[in-house]
Amino acid sequence: MGNFRPHWLKTVLCVVLISGLLLTGCSNASNESNTQVSLTETKQGSQVNMDNYVPRLEGNATVEMIIKGSPVTIEVEGKDAPITAGNFVDLVERGVYNGLVFHRVVTDPQPFVAQGGDPKGNGTGGFIDPKTKQERRIPLEIKLEGAEKPTYSQALGRQGSAVSQPVVLKHQRGAVAMARSGMPDSASSQFYFALSDLEFLDGDYAVFGKVTQGMDVVDSIKEGDRIESAKVTSGLENLKK
Secondary structure: OOOOOOOOHHHHHHHHHHHOOOOOOOOHHHOOOOOOHHHHHEEOOOOEOOOOOOOEOOOOOEEEEEEEEEEEEEEEEEOOOOHHHHHHHHHHOOOOOOEEEOOOOOEOOOOOOEEOOOOOOOOOOOOOOOOOOOOOEEEOEEOOOOOOOOOHHHHHHHHEEEOOOOOOOOOOOOEEEEOOOOOOEEEEEOEEEEEOHHHHEEEEEEEEEEEEEOOHHHOOOOOOOOEEEEEEEHHHHEEEE
């Protein structure tokens, strides 16, 4: 029967992977609620006016991570995910990711994700802005095919199945996306590499880039491995703060 699984079993597997991996990490509910209010005050239907939100990436950038002594090149796509991409590039430029561990890697029963970027190293932390002394949260940012701008603060997928309308930045093997808790606007610094095509995450989690070189290194990541360094090698001029 090869890799055939009954539909219900595949659905259960998807739910377990999502709940056990991506919804572990951000702080308390009151902070999430406050963030949600501030981000939704300017909502117009399902769209939010985020044109002046910073940091944002207006164009693309390239990031090089050194993992296990080898380079991994990430193309960061600010055109279709300006806020999510801007947050990541800003954190790289600040040196936030240097030395951080991959606290969760799921490869069984099939390749899923390698997740890192938590300053606490256990899946519960995020980036604390030194100016505000608060954890920086960014809005969930999903751009649908044919849309002029992304939709914010709204999960558009159906967790466990594919999004009904195609997204621009898909969870294909090598995609880089932000982890978050159950609240849409709770992503901070934790990100993950997609180790295989994960279309059932499309619309619910924000992809902002892709691995263009070094996927063999990503495939070899184990829990406890560290990001030795991360730097922006091109496109830093597109970052607006």
